[in-house]
Amino acid sequence: MGLADATRQRFHVRLSTPDDFDGWRDAARGLAEAGVSPDAISWQVDGEDGELFAIGAAPPEAGASFAVPRDFVALAKAAICHSDPERFALLYRLLMKIRGNRRAMEDRADPLVDRLEKLAKEVRRDAHKMHAFVRFREVEGDHGKPRFVAFFEPDHHIVRREAGFFVRRFAGMHWSILTPELSIHWDGERVSEGPGATRADAPDGDPTEEAWKTYYANIFNPARVKVKAMLKEMPKKYWANMPETALVGELLAGAQAREAAMIERSAAMPAPPPSNADAAWAALRADAMRCTRCDLHRCATQTVFGEGPLDARIMFVGEQPGDQEDLAGRPFVGPAGELFDQALVTAGIDRRQTYVTNAVKHFKYIQRGPRRLHQSPNAGEIQHCRWWLEREREIVRPPLTVALGATAARSLFGKVMAVGANRGQPLSLSDGSEAWITVHPSYLLRLPDESARTLEHARFIDDLKRVRDRAEALVA
Ligand code: URA
Numbered sequence: 001m002g003l004a005d006a007t008r009q010r011f012h013v014r015l016s017t018p019d020d021f022d023g024w025r026d027a028a029r030g031l032a033e034a035g036v037s038p039d040a041i042s043w044q045v046d047g048e049d050g051e052l053f054a055i056g057a058a059p060p061e062a063g064a065s066f067a068v069p070r071d072f073v074a075l076a077k078a079a080i081c082h083s084d085p086e087r088f089a090l091l092y093r094l095l096m097k098i099r100g101n102r103r104a105m106e107d108r109a110d111p112l113v114d115r116l117e118k119l120a121k122e123v124r125r126d127a128h129k130m131h132a133f134v135r136f137r138e139v140e141g142d143h144g145k146p147r148f149v150a151f152f153e154p155d156h157h158i159v160r161r162e163a164g165f166f167v168r169r170f171a172g173m174h175w176s177i178l179t180p181e182l183s184i185h186w187d188g189e190r191v192s193e194g195p196g197a198t199r200a201d202a203p204d205g206d207p208t209e210e211a212w213k214t215y216y217a218n219i220f221n222p223a224r225v226k227v228k229a230m231l232k233e234m235p236k237k238y239w240a241n242m243p244e245t246a247l248v249g250e251l252l253a254g255a256q257a258r259e260a261a262m263i264e265r266s267a268a269m270p271a272p273p274p275s276n277a278d279a280a281w282a283a284l285r286a287d288a289m290r291c292t293r294c295d296l297h298r299c300a301t302q303t304v305f306g307e308g309p310l311d312a313r314i315m316f317v318g319e320q321p322g323d324q325e326d327l328a329g330r331p332f333v334g335p336a337g338e339l340f341d342q343a344l345v346t347a348g349i350d351r352r353q354t355y356v357t358n359a360v361k362h363f364k365y366i367q368r369g370p371r372r373l374h375q376s377p378n379a380g381e382i383q384h385c386r387w388w389l390e391r392e393r394e395i396v397r398p399p400l401t402v403a404l405g406a407t408a409a410r411s412l413f414g415k416v417m418a419v420g421a422n423r424g425q426p427l428s429l430s431d432g433s434e435a436w437i438t439v440h441p442s443y444l445l446r447l448p449d450e451s452a453r454t455l456e457h458a459r460f461i462d463d464l465k466r467v468r469d470r471a472e473a474l475v476a
Pocket of ligand 1: 322330331334358
């Protein structure tokens with residue numbers, strides 16, 4: 001078909017599912033290459049109402065070379081899952097703009113870019129809710145192995161997109177997530193799909209439920225009850241899936257009395273800050289869980305926030321979570337964490353008495369086959385994430401902070417600090433507290449030469465011992 005024919009004709013594109021990115025991409029490529037105007041295309045998802053008798057030719061095939069910026073692909077993959085029926089057409093309009101100007105997406109004032117960014121953001125928010133509010137109930141599965149079943153009602157077509165998250169998180173369990181649009185099942189080896197379901201298809205009530213209720217009652221803090229905010233975060237529509245919400249009325253009813261009792265108790269206590277610090281920290285952590293200050297949140301499983309007692313004398317700051325930390329949601333639990341733990345024991349520091357966090361809270365990686373390979377955060381990412389570290393430091397107020405490696409040092413000091421030149425001596429932070437810089441445990445793991453490894457390991461332990469002595473002296 002010649003270009004002139006294509007620009008005059010109408011085209012009708014049928015997509016196999018509402019989130020059919022591949023189908024959209026293949027059609028859009030061919031149409032864009034032929035210069036077809038957005039107004040000459042109708043998009044329809046199989047099985048959905050639409051232009052029932054839509055007339056139009058199938059889209060032309062795309063040629064071999066059609067490259068678009070990576071940001072566009074990420075945006076399109078998210079926005080296509082939105083329930084807005086115009087999403088396919090909007091994305092095609094943007095694609096056409098990009099064909100004319102590869103930097104078209106950088107114009108944030110462009111209403112088209114803005115609208116698509118909003119769609120993508122709503123999809124990500126829906127995904128976040130799914131991660132947070134899916135509640136499994138245990139039923140007997142095949143061959144006596146328990147199966148965990150949850151019902152969830154997303155606003156957008158996110159279920160296929162999010163299946164990987166649940167596979168990574170619950171790889172060892174057999175589970176099913178039922179939604180009105182489709183069900184997904186994991187049998188420990190592969191994901192399969194089934195038809196949509198209703199809430200009545202999911203089991204109700206079992207010991208898993210009791211565990212959630214106990215957990216929730218324990219974390220419920222009466223001083224933090226803001227009903228509006230709670231409803232925003234935990235919309236009522238999800239409550240029926242969530243065993244702990246059965247407790248909400250009861251907990252809210254008692255909240256005022258319990259808050260008064262809490263205030264009374266804290267007034268009688270010699271050291272007042274802890275409950276405030278606990279609440280401030282929990283609120284900060286909850287905010288960080290939704291962080292989108294930089295792009296790293298897009299691929300990471302979750303924010304990995306700091307942990308440890310809020311009155312810790314020593315705060316350790318690493319670089320960023322690794323693969324295992326990203327899955328577990330806790331800092332320093334992978335191979336570097338193992339080395340770090342052993343070094344702490346050797347140096348006579350109890351990790352449980354320290355606060356451990358990272359300069360950057362999301363895992364940055366590139367996917368290579370099944371492996372996710374660590375990538376160092378760049379200056380912009382460190383700078384964006386500094387905000388969280390600073391708030392954590394304001395709450396914990398550690399007399400001594402240890403930067404593990406150059407990224408942590410850069411974040412703490414707000415500028416490049418060479419590890420070699422600054423190592424092994426007390427340094428002063430802008431809040432007047434003391435900082436020490438040493439190497440990152442991963443550096444020791446990467447050293448190829450055995451004798452260098454032994455030497456550097458001993459230096460690392462020496463640094464930690466000095467930190468231990470110094471922390472004791474500072475609080476004596
Ligand atoms: N490396 C880090 O810097 N932090 C972690 O939490 C894990 C590995």
